[in-house]
Each structure stands twice: as structure tokens, then as C-alpha cells.
Amino acid sequence: MAAGICTGVILCVLGVTGFMRLAYRLIPLPVVRGIQLAQGLSFAMTAVKYIRKVQDFSKSKSKGNRDWLGLDGLVLAIVCICFITIVSGAGNENNDNDNGVENRDDKGSIWRRIVTSLPSAFMVFLLGVILAIIRVIKGFKFGPSSIQVVQISKSAWKKGFVKGTIPQLPLSILNSVIAVIKLSTDLFPNKSVTVTSVSMTVGLMNVTGCWFGAMPCCRGAGGLAGQYKFGGRSGGCVALLGATKLLAMCARDMNSKHDSFVVLVCTAVSLVGSSAALGFVTAGFVGTHVSAALKRRGDGVLGLDNFNDYYDPTLKRARQALLERSGIYIVEGDINDAVLLKKLFEVVHFTHVMHLAAQAGVRYAMQNPKSYVHSNIAGFVNLLEICKNANPQPAIVWASSSSVYGLNTKVPFSEKDRTDQPASLYAATKKAGEEIAHTYNHIYGLSLTGLRFFTVYGPWGRPDMAYFFFTKDILKGKSIPVFESVNHGTVARDFTYIDDVVKGCLGALDTAEKSTGSGGKKKGAAQLRIFNLGNTSPVSVSDLVSILEKLLKMKAKRRVMKLPRNGDVPFTHANISFAQREFGYKPTTDLQMGMKKFVRWYVSYYGSRKKSDH
Numbered sequence: 001m002a003a004g005i006c007t008g009v010i011l012c013v014l015g016v017t018g019f020m021r022l023a024y025r026l027i028p029l030p031v032v033r034g035i036q037l038a039q040g041l042s043f044a045m046t047a048v049k050y051i052r053k054v055q056d057f058s059k060s061k062s063k064g065n066r067d068w069l070g071l072d073g074l075v076l077a078i079v080c081i082c083f084i085t086i087v088s089g090a091g092n093e094n095n096d097n098d099n100g101v102e103n104r105d106d107k108g109s110i111w112r113r114i115v116t117s118l119p120s121a122f123m124v125f126l127l128g129v130i131l132a133i134i135r136v137i138k139g140f141k142f143g144p145s146s147i148q149v150v151q152i153s154k155s156a157w158k159k160g161f162v163k164g165t166i167p168q169l170p171l172s173i174l175n176s177v178i179a180v181i182k183l184s185t186d187l188f189p190n191k192s193v194t195v196t197s198v199s200m201t202v203g204l205m206n207v208t209g210c211w212f213g214a215m216p217c218c219r220g221a222g223g224l225a226g227q228y229k230f231g232g233r234s235g236g237c238v239a240l241l242g243a244t245k246l247l248a249m250c251a252r253d254m255n256s257k258h259d260s261f262v263v264l265v266c267t268a269v270s271l272v273g274s275s276a277a278l279g280f281v282t283a284g285f286v287g288t289h290v291s292a293a294l295k296r297r298g299d300g301v302l303g304l305d306n307f308n309d310y311y312d313p314t315l316k317r318a319r320q321a322l323l324e325r326s327g328i329y330i331v332e333g334d335i336n337d338a339v340l341l342k343k344l345f346e347v348v349h350f351t352h353v354m355h356l357a358a359q360a361g362v363r364y365a366m367q368n369p370k371s372y373v374h375s376n377i378a379g380f381v382n383l384l385e386i387c388k389n390a391n392p393q394p395a396i397v398w399a400s401s402s403s404v405y406g407l408n409t410k411v412p413f414s415e416k417d418r419t420d421q422p423a424s425l426y427a428a429t430k431k432a433g434e435e436i437a438h439t440y441n442h443i444y445g446l447s448l449t450g451l452r453f454f455t456v457y458g459p460w461g462r463p464d465m466a467y468f469f470f471t472k473d474i475l476k477g478k479s480i481p482v483f484e485s486v487n488h489g490t491v492a493r494d495f496t497y498i499d500d501v502v503k504g505c506l507g508a509l510d511t512a513e514k515s516t517g518s519g520g521k522k523k524g525a526a527q528l529r530i531f532n533l534g535n536t537s538p539v540s541v542s543d544l545v546s547i548l549e550k551l552l553k554m555k556a557k558r559r560v561m562k563l564p565r566n567g568d569v570p571f572t573h574a575n576i577s578f579a580q581r582e583f584g585y586k587p588t589t590d591l592q593m594g595m596k597k598f599v600r601w602y603v604s605y606y607g608s609r610k611k612s613d614h
């Protein structure tokens with residue numbers, strides 16, 4: 001927007017001061033024609049490339065060859081090219097005979113007249129719009145959109161001017177002003193256009209429009225020539241174009257610029273990925289790592305996160321920045337927002353949903369029980385409602401927890417064991433999630449895979465977890481509460497390194513079968529699975545502290561205390577044979593190695609004093 005406004009201002013100034021007139025007189029015609037030819041050829045080559053290869057517009061890259069068949073297939077494209085070529089080349093537009101009198105008996109001539117009068121490019125464009133609507137958008141609604149004034153930061157002005165205005169200016173002057181005037185004098189010799197009026201109107205269009213989010217635009221000699229060739233020769237065609245744009249602006253579906261942006265991103269995602277996975281809570285710990293891994297292997301990922309303040313939101317924003325650098329966009333919203341979710345699902349046909357949006361932490365459930373019900377139960381149900389109505393229904397992989405094993409004493413914990421004695425409300429909501437998953441699988445044919453994570457840790461982890469705040473407090477010289485169970489027994493966890501968990505998540509996604517229902521109706525039995533994703537070798541909290549002491553080269557001030565009765569269980573230990581059998585899950589990182597990687601990250605991330613005060 002800043003670049004558009006700056007370019008607009010410069011064009012206005014050049015127009016008013018008469019400098020543009022000077023440029024018009026000084027720049028020779030061959031230079032202008034050269035620019036036009038180069039532009040024309042580059043557009044033609046781009047068109048051929050777009051037809052031959054499937055495009056990854058988000059990266060401006062070509063992918064594989066386009067399929068022959070389908071609504072965006074090669075056959076249709078070739079038919080359209082032939083149609084335009086035949087219609088445009090069907091003969092002289094002036095079909096009068098030598099005497100200037102039409103020979104009405106000449107049947108071939110009549111047909112030729114009809115064919116040449118067809119607005120071929122407009123017809124192909126219209127067909128394209130209809131096919132795009134069929135492919136991408138359902139349920140178009142109309143009504144006025146709200147208009148907002150764009151806020152442009154100081155750095156955006158600077159960046160826009162340097163990276164947008166300066167490189168664009170020569171083309172704007174030559175193609176949007178000088179070439180347009182030369183061409184319009186050729187095409188419409190009886191109409192007078194002045195350099196000042198063209199320059200000023202292009203400038204004013206951008207100076208006013210860009211403040212309201214309009215895409216920077218210009219007149220172009222190519223566009224003028226194209227419109228002339230295909231029949232747009234009066235002011236009426238410009239008015240028609242404007243009216244169509246106003247109509248498009250009225251799509252009520254997009255209430256704000258943010259909504260429109262979301263829709264555009266979604267469309268890009270659906271065009272990019274052969275399988276579009278939706279990583280909910282992408283700025284969460286596990287979500288960040290899973291999304292990045294999916295993107296690395298070429299999947300289309302769209303994130304969703306409400307960026308709540310359960311723990312330091314700046315860490316979440318830093319994860320978001322990391323993901324955005326690798327091309328993953330995160331929509332800011334809540335899984336309880338049915339309107340938003342519906343909109344996303346209308347635009348993208350998600351093949352998979354990786355649902356990692358939850359209120360985590362076992363002890364916090366006593367302080368804020370409602371947040372657990374809100375996210376882990378109401379939010380989950382809301383998501384399942386949207387997924388069951390989607391067409392096609394996505395396959396869902398979601399995060400349960402090792403805490404569902406609660407007070408069980410039989411080890412290692414197997415998926416076949418009882419899970420009816422949770423020790424915290426957190427565990428109870430996760431257990432409820434598993435039962436809710438069963439219901440949606442049974443009634444609607446949704447494919448659902450629950451993953452019971454076992455105390456996942458690693459770089460970019462959660463500051464509310466013990467290993468994280470132990471590290472922080474040891475470094476600060478503060479004491480840390482180390483829990484022990486009855487009779488000075490150890491408290492132990494099957495700590496699992498993030499990279500191992502990511503492999504498990506990808507394995508679960510890749511082996512997830514399709515949901516069988518569509519549009520809210522079940523059409524057959526669907527897959528329903530639960531897997532433990534643990535490390536299979538529990539370590540006591542006391543040993544965890546010793547590992548940290550060695551890595552941080554500092555002695556911890558241990559405050560040994562009895563395991564409080566606020567949700568904690570004395571130990572966890574996963575049996576992972578089921579995940580191993582189904583998708584080859586095999587953790588390879590022990591606590592020593594995993595903590596080394598975590599500490600390295602922690603020190604580099606919180607290296608400065610400012611950041612370490614988190």
C-alpha cells in the first residue's frame with residue numbers, strides 16, 4: 001500500500017509540474033514500443049508457462065506438468081486458446097466489400113461477421129470465473145463489506161518506497177502514461193488525451209485507493225490494446241468493469257480486509273498442497289514443530305492459534321515468526337469460533353486436520369477449570385461439528401494425553417488399559433475428548449486418531465513445564481520444588497523428545513484413512529485409533545535435575561517436597577508397540593541428548609538479560 005501511495009504521489013507531482021510532458025516529448029517512440037513488445041512477450045511466455053505447469057503461486061514457482069483432463073486441465077486450456085485464436089483471426093473486422101456495401105447473400109461472410117463479433121476473451125474469462133467458483137467457493141453471499149483505513153508503519157513506508165516505488169517508477173512512467181498516450185492517439189485519433197490528465201488520474205487513483213486497501217494499479221498500454229482488440233472501445237466498457245468490481249467488493253462473506261486475506265491465503269494453500277493439512281494451534285509447542293515438518297516435506301499447512309496468555313505470548317509470536325519465514329500462515333482465531341472455522345472449510349478442502357489446540361498443564365486446572373472445558377471439550381466439539389459437515393470430511397489427528405492413565409499402577413501403560421480414574425480435570429477433559437471422538441466416529445463416519453503424548457519436551461517448549469522453569473530458575477539461582485512420592489519414593493516421567501513426537505504425528509497422519517461420511521451423513525465405518533507416543537524409558541524428576549545441573553554447569557537449589565494432590569501422578573511409562581506396528585514409531589532421543597538440545601536452544605533464545613526475564 002505504501003509503495004502504491006508513493007508511486008501515486010510521484011505521478012501526480014510529475015503531472016502537475018509538467019515534468020511528465022517533458023518526458024513524453026523526450027522519450028522516443030521506439031523505446032516505448034520496445035517496452036510494449038517486451039511486456040507483451042513476457043505476458044505471453046508467462047501464459048504458456050501457467051498453462052503447461054501447475055503453479056505454486058505462494059512461492060512463485062512452477063510445479064509438475066498440468067493434467068490433461070479436469071476443470072483446470074490442459075485440454076480445456078488448449079480448447080480456449082483455439083477458440084480465441086479462431087475468433088480473433090476469423091477475418092477482417094470490416095467485412096464490407098470493395099464498394100462499401102455488404103453482400104448479404106454471402107453466407108460465409110455472415111458467419112464470419114458473427115464469429116468475429118464474439119467477445120472471445122471475455123467469454124473465456126467468464127468461463128474461468130465460473131469454473132473457479134465451482135472449484136473453490138461455495139455459498140457466496142452478498143451484502144456490503146466494511147471499509148477500513150490502512151495503518152502504515154514507518155518501516156512499511158520505507159520498505160514500500162525502496163522495494164516497490166523505485167523499481168516500479170520507470171515502468172509506471174513509460175507503460176502507464178507515455179505508452180498509453182501514444183497508443184490511444186493511434187487507436188482514437190479523434191479524441192484528445194493530455195499527458196497531465198493521464199498522469200494525474202493514475203496518481204490520484206493510487207493515492208486515494210491504497211489507503212483503503214486497494215491493490216496499487218495503473219493504466220497499461222497492453223490492457224488498452226487488449227480491450228480495443230476484444231471490443232471494449234467506449235467509456236461504457238470501463239463503467240462495466242467498475243460495476244463488476246463493485247459487485248465483487250460487496251461479497252458479504254469477507255467482512256474485513258483480514259477476512260479477505262485469510263480467504264486468499266486459504267485459496268493459495270489449497271492450490272499449493274496436494275494434501276492440505278490444517279495444523280491447529282500452530283504457534284503451540286508441538287504444533288510449531290509438526291507444521292514445520294509438514295511444510296518441509298511439501299504439504300500445504302494453514303495454522304490457527306488464539307495466542308492466549310496461558311504462558312508468555314511473546315514466545316508464541318516468536319514461533320509464529322519462525323513458521324512464517326518458512327511460508328506457514330497462522331490465522332488468529334479460536335477453535336470455538338464456528339463462523340471462522342466454517343469460512344476456512346468453505347474455502348479450502350482440507351484433507352487432514354491436526355488438532356493440537358488445547359488447554360494444557362495438569363496443575364493449572366485447579367486455578368482455571370473453565371478454560372479446560374472451553375478448549376478441550378467445547379472447542380473440540382465445535383471443531384468436530386465443522387469437520388463432520390465438511391465435504392469432503394477431513395481425517396482428524398488430535399492430541400490426547402498420557403494423563404488419561406491417571407492413577408493406574410500397571411506399567412507400562414498400554415492403550416488397552418483402563419482410563420477411568422483421572423487425577424486432574426485436565427486428564428478428565430482429555431478422556432472426555434476420547435469418548436467424544438468415539439461418538440463422532442460412530443455417528444458421522446469421521447476418521448479420528450488420538451495421540452497420548454508423554455511429557456513432550458524440547459526447543460521452543462512450554463514455559464509452564466517443569467524442565468523449562470527448572471532451567472530458568474537454576475540459571476537465576478532460585479530454588480526449585482522437586483516432588484517425591486510417599487515414603488521418599490521417586491516421581492518419574494516418560495519424557496519424550498519433540499522430534500520423536502513429530503515423527504509419531506506424521507506417521508499417524510500418513511496412516512489415517514479417509515473419513516467415510518460427507519456433509520453430515522455417515523456412509524460407512526471409519527477408522528478410530530488411539531496411540532501412545534512416549535519414550536518407553538521413564539526418568540525420575542531428581543535425575544532430570546541432575547542432567548540440567550550438568551548441562552547448565554550450575555548446582556540446583558532443590559526444595560524436595562511431597563507430590564501435591566493437585567493433579568500430578570507419581571509416574572508414567574508408555575508401551576509404544578501399537579504405534580510401532582502401525583507406522584514404525586521408534587523414539588531415538590534419550591533425556592540426556594534431548595535436554596542438551598533444549599538447553600542449547602534455551603541459552604541462544606533467552607541469551608540476553610532482557611529476554612531471560614520472561
Ligand SMILES: O=C(O)[C@H]1O[C@H](OP(=O)(O)OP(=O)(O)OC[C@H]2O[C@@H](n3ccc(=O)[nH]c3=O)[C@H](O)[C@@H]2O)[C@H](O)[C@@H](O)[C@@H]1O
Binds near residue numbers: 467481482
Ligand atoms: O504427557 C502428559 O500427559 C502431560 O505432560 C505434561 O504434564 P507433566 O508430565 O505433569 O509435566 P510437568 O508439569 O513438566 O512435570 C514433570 C514432572 O516434574 C514434576 N514437577 C513438576 C512441577 C514442580 O514444581 N516440581 C516437580 O517435581 C511433576 O510431578 C512431574 O513428575 C504436560 O504439562 C501435560 O500438558 C501433558 O498432557
